[in-house]
Amino acid sequence: MNAALLAGFFKNFAKVFTETAYLKMLFKGLETTLIISIGAAAIGLLLGSLVAIVKITPKKNKFMLIPNFICDVYTTVIRGTPMALQLFLMAFVIFAIRGFPNELTAIFAFGINSGAYVAENIRAGILSVDRGQSEAGRALGLNGRQTMLKIVVPQGMKNVIPALGNEIIALIKETSIVSMIGMVDLTAAAKIIGSGQNLATYLAPTAVAALFYLIIVYLLTFAIKLIERKLRKSDNRK
Amino acid sequence: MITVNNVYKSFGKNEVLKGISLNVEKGEKLALIGPSGSGKSTLLRCLNLLEEIKYGEVWLDGKLLTPVDPYLHFDVIEKSNTFKKVCAELAQAGTPESEIREKAILKIKKEDLLKPFEGREYRAAVKKIFKENYLNINLARRCMGMVFQQFNLFNNMNVLNNMIYAPVKLKIMTKAQAEEKAAALLKRIGLPDKADAFPSSLSGGQKQRIAIARSLMMNPEVMLFDEPTSALDPEMVGEVLALIKELADEGMTMVIVTHEMGFAREVATRVLFMDGGNILEEGAPEKIFTQPQNERLKDFLSKVL
Ligand SMILES: Nc1ncnc2c1ncn2[C@@H]1O[C@H](COP(=O)(O)OP(=O)(O)O)[C@@H](O)[C@H]1O
Ligand SMILES: [Mg+2]
Numbered sequence: 001m002n003a004a005l006l007a008g009f010f011k012n013f014a015k016v017f018t019e020t021a022y023l024k025m026l027f028k029g030l031e032t033t034l035i036i037s038i039g040a041a042a043i044g045l046l047l048g049s050l051v052a053i054v055k056i057t058p059k060k061n062k063f064m065l066i067p068n069f070i071c072d073v074y075t076t077v078i079r080g081t082p083m084a085l086q087l088f089l090m091a092f093v094i095f096a097i098r099g100f101p102n103e104l105t106a107i108f109a110f111g112i113n114s115g116a117y118v119a120e121n122i123r124a125g126i127l128s129v130d131r132g133q134s135e136a137g138r139a140l141g142l143n144g145r146q147t148m149l150k151i152v153v154p155q156g157m158k159n160v161i162p163a164l165g166n167e168i169i170a171l172i173k174e175t176s177i178v179s180m181i182g183m184v185d186l187t188a189a190a191k192i193i194g195s196g197q198n199l200a201t202y203l204a205p206t207a208v209a210a211l212f213y214l215i216i217v218y219l220l221t222f223a224i225k226l227i228e229r230k231l232r233k234s235d236n237r238k
Numbered sequence: 239m240i241t242v243n244n245v246y247k248s249f250g251k252n253e254v255l256k257g258i259s260l261n262v263e264k265g266e267k268l269a270l271i272g273p274s275g276s277g278k279s280t281l282l283r284c285l286n287l288l289e290e291i292k293y294g295e296v297w298l299d300g301k302l303l304t305p306v307d308p309y310l311h312f313d314v315i316e317k318s319n320t321f322k323k324v325c326a327e328l329a330q331a332g333t334p335e336s337e338i339r340e341k342a343i344l345k346i347k348k349e350d351l352l353k354p355f356e357g358r359e360y361r362a363a364v365k366k367i368f369k370e371n372y373l374n375i376n377l378a379r380r381c382m383g384m385v386f387q388q389f390n391l392f393n394n395m396n397v398l399n400n401m402i403y404a405p406v407k408l409k410i411m412t413k414a415q416a417e418e419k420a421a422a423l424l425k426r427i428g429l430p431d432k433a434d435a436f437p438s439s440l441s442g443g444q445k446q447r448i449a450i451a452r453s454l455m456m457n458p459e460v461m462l463f464d465e466p467t468s469a470l471d472p473e474m475v476g477e478v479l480a481l482i483k484e485l486a487d488e489g490m491t492m493v494i495v496t497h498e499m500g501f502a503r504e505v506a507t508r509v510l511f512m513d514g515g516n517i518l519e520e521g522a523p524e525k526i527f528t529q530p531q532n533e534r535l536k537d538f539l540s541k542v543l
Contacts, residue, residue: 135288136390136449140404140456141380150403154394 012204022193022205029189030212036106036185037172043111044171045164048118051075055123058144071119078116084177086113091181106178110171117167125160126152158231165224169217186212239264239460239491243310245284245294247277254280256515257294262460262493267486269502269523270495272512273538278495279387279464281512285493286382286462287375298381299459301373306364309347314363318356320346380408383453387465389445391437391452397424398433401452410456423451427481443474447481460491467498499542503527511535 016022051071057064078086090109091102129152137147179188190209194202240262247255254277262268270278283289285296287303295310296303308314315321316339324342333341346352355361392400401423402416411419424430427447437445446466453461466482467475479501486492486505496502502509502523509526511519511534519532527543530536 130388130390132386132388132390133392136384136386136392137404138376139286139288139379139382139384140452141376141408142404143376146407150407151392151394 008201009203009207012199012201013207015199016193016205016208022198025184025189025193026186026205026208026212029184029186029209032103032178032183033172033175033186034216035103036110036175036178036183037168039103039107040110040114040171040175041168043107044114044118044167047111047115048122051115051119052122052126055119056126075116075119078113079120083110083113083174084180087177087181102178102181102183105181106175106183110175114167114171117170118164121163121167122156122160125158125163126156128159129155158228161224161227161231165220169220172216172220173213239266239299240285240493241295241297242281242285243295243297244307245281245296246292247280247284247289248292254515255284255291258284258515258517260510260517262491264459264491265489265507266491267505267507268493269506269509270493270512271497271499271502271509271538276512277515278512282462282464282493282495286379286384288384297371298373298378300371301378302368302371303373303375303378306367308352308360308364311363311367312343314360314367315343315346315352317359317363318346318352319360320351320353320356324351380410380456381459383450383456383458383461385446385450385453385461385463385466387468389437389442389449389469391440391445391449393437395436396433397429397435397437397440397448400437400448401455404452405455416455419455420451423454424448427451428477441474442470443477446470446474446478450478450481450485454485460493461485463492463494463496465495465497467496497542499527499539511538513538 016026051074054064054067054071055075057068059065059068087106087109091105095105095108133155134147134152137151138144142150175185176187178185179191184192186209190205191202193199193205199205240260242258242260245255245258246253258281260281270281272278280289284291287296291304293307293309294304295307306314308318321342324345325338328338328341328345329335391397392403395403398417398420401420402413405411405416405419406413421430421433424433427450429444429447432440432444432448437448440448450461450466463482467478470478475498479498482492482494483501483505494502494506504523506523508520509523510517511526511530511532513534519526519530519535526535527539530539
């Protein structure tokens with residue numbers, strides 16, 4: 001690479017961090033990204049857990065037939081259609097109410113989307129536990145709930161945690177499409193900073209935004225590893 | 239002690255048990271033998287209802303564990319609308335008065351004519367039998383210890399918790415009592431220092447002995463063994479069989495699915511040969527192993543002995 005170009009890049013890179021207006025925009029964008037991500041992750045985990053519970057309840061329970069059907073439709077539709085389309089629908093149809101905060105629209109859209117994936121992850125994790133484990137519990141006279149909560153779920157969680165971590169990481173990165181409904185997140189902020197009226201180059205601001213995403217993802221990955229290690233320790237102690 | 243009455247079980251289209259009836263008396267040691275896929279495990283798992291059955295009933299100590307099977311109760315069939323209809327038809331066809339009842343019941347049973355709704359009287363009769371005899375399966379299972387081919391120790395608990403979790407949770411004993419009993423059992427099976435070990439650190443033979451001890455924690459009246467040594471390395475088979483034999487000698491009632499013919503011959507008081515979802519022959523071990531009658535039993539024995 002040309003030395004002058006490189007110098008230009010570093011100059012602009014430094015500028016993003018030193019110019020208060022840019023820095024402010026960047027952190028405002030970061031804040032938006034984090035608010036949407038955290039809110040959506042919370043909704044996703046809650047909703048996903050509920051849906052997973054409904055889905056793993058034995059089918060022969062008649063009271064569960066309708067909830068089960070609803071949950072099946074939910075996960076199928078959400079996972080079968082693009083996130084951008086769901087966000088668009090939320091913003092311009094379902095929550096097309098004047099004065100309804102954009103953040104909430106985005107949190108709901110991403111939360112509802114994430115819930116479907118979380119539900120599938122939890123369900124798969126629980127189902128991956130050997131059937132013999134729950135059979136042994138039932139054979140001792142424990143009821144279904146006791147067996148599930150004390151024997152199956154603790155073992156299933158070991159498989160679920162990494163999958164959930166991946167889901168949250170994917171969610172954070174996916175929030176970058178909110179500019180579509182006029183919100184300024186980290187990605188949108190980088191775009192504005194790089195536009196003609198400002199820096200007039202996208203390279204430095206996008207690099208900075210990328211760095212921010214990387215840091216968040218790295219921290220998350222680290223936290224998940226810690227949890228995983230802790231779970232494994234309580235499981236395989238010799 | 240355990241009575242199995244005309245039990246049918248199928249997995250989808252695959253009929254696995256085709257009308258099994260069986261009685262296990264107190265103190266009996268029953269060995270179930272037969273080729274792979276003949277339904278031995280399924281039958282054993284029907285005894286404690288790990289498998290749901292299609293027709294038939296399972297009773298434990300005079301208590302009904304399954305839903306009422308109307309076909310097994312003539313007085314219930316008689317209260318159904320279908321019975322009245324069939325009787326009328328038979329009368330019209332000129333059947334003698336004295337034979338109508340019997341013929342109607344036979345026809346209904348044979349052609350599986352009962353519908354889900356058969357009138358109020360019928361429903362009341364079914365309900366009455368159920369109410370008078372039903373025992374919740376979770377309570378029944380406490381009296382029936384089960385030992386699996388794959389041990390199925392709880393992987394997320396150490397040995398002590400594997401043993402005490404159920405009896406403490408179900409309030410059968412206090413934690414202190416359970417721990418004391420567990421320690422005594424561990425000592426008995428020769429593993430007194432394994433209380434803190436996790437299943438992943440144990441050998442197959444150790445796991446299976448602990449699985450047996452875990453069942454014994456509940457003070458079961460009967461033990462069900464599903465090929466307890468089939469997943470073990472050969473050098474560990476002996477220690478597990480020795481423990482089972484010890485229990486048998488102490489008078490424990492047991493049903494054992496096994497491919498260890500020598501063991502069946504030595505320990506069992508009665509041997510049942512299953513093939514294709516039916517019990518084809520049963521009798522004392524001496525008789526089964528030295529004078530088999532059924533061709534398929536002869537064939538089976540010639541392969542395994
Ligand atoms: N959970 C199941 N789902 C479907 N088919 C099964 C299941 N368990 C057993 N079977 C079938 O039932 C038949 C009898 O199986 P099993 O009772 O395990 O035989 P055995 O213990 O005598 O070898 C086999 O054909 C097997 O494939
Ligand atoms: Mg088997």
